[in-house]
Amino acid sequence: MSDLQPKENVEKFGKRAVTFWEKAQKYLFMRHIIRIFSQGIFFKKVYGVFLKVIAVATAITGAVLWVRGWVLISEMSRYSEAAGIIIGGFIVEVLLIIFLYACVHTLWLRAVEIENLPETGYAVIPIIATSFKLAGDLYAVISVFLGLASAVLIWFTGETAAYILPFIEPGRGFFAGLISLLMGLGIGLLALVGLYFLSEMTIVLVDIAGRLQGKKELPAGE
Numbered sequence: 001m002s003d004l005q006p007k008e009n010v011e012k013f014g015k016r017a018v019t020f021w022e023k024a025q026k027y028l029f030m031r032h033i034i035r036i037f038s039q040g041i042f043f044k045k046v047y048g049v050f051l052k053v054i055a056v057a058t059a060i061t062g063a064v065l066w067v068r069g070w071v072l073i074s075e076m077s078r079y080s081e082a083a084g085i086i087i088g089g090f091i092v093e094v095l096l097i098i099f100l101y102a103c104v105h106t107l108w109l110r111a112v113e114i115e116n117l118p119e120t121g122y123a124v125i126p127i128i129a130t131s132f133k134l135a136g137d138l139y140a141v142i143s144v145f146l147g148l149a150s151a152v153l154i155w156f157t158g159e160t161a162a163y164i165l166p167f168i169e170p171g172r173g174f175f176a177g178l179i180s181l182l183m184g185l186g187i188g189l190l191a192l193v194g195l196y197f198l199s200e201m202t203i204v205l206v207d208i209a210g211r212l213q214g215k216k217e218l219p220a221g222e
Contacts, residue, residue, distance in 0.1 A: 040123035047127055048115035051134075055107035062100035069093050088156030092149045099145040103138060110134040122206060129202040136195030140188035147184015151177035 073089035110130060117126045154177035 038123060039119065040117075040126075043123055043127055044115050044117055048111040051107050051111035051114065055104045055111065058107065059100065059104045062096070062103075066093060066096055066100070069096065084156040088153050091152045091156075095145060095148055095152070099141060102141045106134070106137045106141065110137070120206075125202060125206050129199045132195045132199035132202065136192045136199070139191035139195065143184050143188030143191060145184075147181045147188070150180035150184065154180060 069089070070093065073085060073093075076085045076089070110133070114127055114130050117130070120126055155174065
């Protein structure tokens with residue numbers, strides 16, 4: 001009997017430990033969180049919400065800049081070339097509204113696209129691929145806007161444009177504005193093509209990796 005008693009105690013302790021562990025599983029949340037991470041649901045939703053917040057912040061910041069733009073135009077028109085500054089500034093302010101709309105709507109559309117990405121077995125790579133496209137969209141919009149704004153200010157205000165937009169090289173005349181416009185369009189196009197290329201390359205590399213992995217998992221006879 002003395003030999004059986006310790007064995008029975010060990011068995012009882014083992015059963016109690018198993019029961020306790022099974023009950024404790026209800027309160028251990030990391031397994032569930034890691035499962036969510038691996039499915040990509042968390043990244044899609046959080047990143048989508050993040051982009052929407054950025055879109056709203058962009059709209060608010062843009063509205064502030066739009067108002068400050070009018071203040072700057074009012075101050076600059078007191079000095080020289082008042083008519084050109086007013087006309088050029090008005091056109092730039094209109095372009096700024098279009099530019100802000102394009103940025104905000106692009107951010108929102110890409111956010112919705114990321115939130116609705118299908119399950120592919122990869123949690124982050126589809127998001128990165130879409131983010132490359134988003135970066136290309138925004139870079140192109142920004143570049144085109146700056147090119148147009150620079151051209152308009154150079155055409156209407158001449159060398160005064162360098163005081164309104166610091167990145168503009170002082171210049172005067174039609175060709176100086178045309179060069180700024182073409183540079184903005186060219187840089188925007190190159191950025192768009194380059195970042196879309198990175199997006200598609202990311203998808204292609206993932207597709208190749210998936211096919212190679214599938215071949216390795218096939219039985220030897222197939």
